[in-house]
Amino acid sequence: MPGVSNRTLLRPLALTSLIANIALVVTGAAVRLTKSGLGCPTWPRCTDESYTTTPEMGINGVIEFGNRVLGIVLGLIALAALVAALLEKPRRRSLIILALAAGLGIPGQGVIGGITVLTDLNPWVVGLHFLLSMTLIALTYALWKRTREGDRPRRTLVPTPLPTLARLTALISAAVIVVGVIVTGSGPHAGDAGARRNGLDPELVSQAHADLVFLLIGLSVALWYALRAVKAPRAAIRAAGILVVVELAQGLIGFIQYFTHLPVILVAAHMLGACLVWVATLNVLWSLRERPFHEARPAPAPVALEPTEPATPTPVA
Known part of the structure; x- marks a missing residue:
């Protein structure tokens, strides 16, 4: 093509x-x-x-x-x-x-x-x-x-409220990443023993980060259920399900690293997880729409054939 x-x-x-x-x-x-x-x-x-x-x-x-x-x-x-x-x-x-x-x-x-x-x-x-x-x-x-x-112009594959919910989910996902950056700047891993931190209370910003994570998971689960309810394309339902699974795994790593005082290996895994959550979020957005290469042409309407009268039998002499 x-x-x-x-x-x-x-x-x-x-x-x-x-x-x-x-x-x-x-x-x-x-x-x-x-x-x-x-x-x-x-x-x-x-x-x-x-x-x-x-x-x-x-x-x-x-x-x-x-x-x-x-x-x-x-x-x-x-x-x-x-x-x-x-x-x-x-x-x-x-x-x-x-x-x-x-x-x-x-x-x-x-x-x-x-x-x-x-x-x-x-x-x-x-x-x-x-x-x-x-x-x-x-x-x-x-x-x-x-x-x-x-x-071609973008075509939405699901009812109108669902792309709005997906965009809100993506916005909160971005907010989680931004606040996570602030949490990192207040924590102990500065990159060098003499590097300063941002001066914010790590416990306070960590709580704000956790609150946003709970909100993100709630919105993602709601989106997954809504897509199933409207019988959305299978790819969209699968993308939302993957997002929920990745978020839960990332949240688990985040909680474990917090309560174990930020071991290096878990912090590295959490940063990789942030990338995967972001990609999974983008995947949901893209699964709800499509851009065809060509305009879809409607199938031609069937041509109605006019009934024909049966032939009159020829009388036999």
């Missing part, structure tokens, strides 16, 4: 970019949790004399430099995806815009990462670094999904 992007390299490149952005969050967590945030104490160089780590910098320098290298790899993947979008036949502006936006976010990440180092791991800048990753995950997910869609 003309215009189907998965016949080119764009679809696998978009998926690779999505996975790489999630991996960048995980490696960023490793940088922070191993106190390697200042493993390379300056930027854009790793030291005043070298762009790469040196043996004297030890394992912390290797971890921080490895995270920077992954950012470069991510930029190359994004560039390849943009080139693939430009080579699409026919060329589709929506794919080019998404690929370009995702590509521009990578140097943006580098600059914010540099500011993070130059401000000695200011917790608000570190939080902005994470939120930009969430934005890039959304962009690359959208690019991946759009390669299977056309550019």
Whole structure:
């Protein structure tokens, strides 16, 4: 079918970019949790004399430099995806815009990462670094999904109130992530022993975060039941069910890490879980609509045949 992007390299490149952005969050967590945030104490160089780590910098320098290298790899993947979008036949502006936006976010990440180092791991800048990753995950997910869609007007597959409920759920999901960033900035894992925290009460912001999580799970369960009630497409019901399961798993990790005083391995798992919750949220939104490549043509009406009179039998002499 003309215009189907998965016949080119764009679809696998978009998926690779999505996975790489999630991996960048995980490696960023490793940088922070191993106190390697200042493993390379300056930027854009790793030291005043070298762009790469040196043996004297030890394992912390290797971890921080490895995270920077992954950012470069991510930029190359994004560039390849943009080139693939430009080579699409026919060329589709929506794919080019998404690929370009995702590509521009990578140097943006580098600059914010540099500011993070130059401000000695200011917790608000570190939080902005994470939120930009969430934005890039959304962009690359959208690019991946759009390669299977056309550019016709969007068509909703469920009754009108349900997309509104899904958008509200997505809004609360985003709020959970933002407040989670604030919780992280008030906690003990600063990325370096000398880095300051945001000064907020960890218990207070953790409670606000937990309240939002309960609200998110409640909305997600309600959405799942509503989709089943209206006999929505199976893909939409499945997407909502996956979201609930991922949220419950993430909530369990969050509670365990809180009551066990934030062990490193659980904090890393929680950051990966945040990415998975966000992707599952986006999956629900996309499952409720479609964009066909071509307008659906109504089936031709059956032609009514006029009844014919039976032939008069010829009399036999």
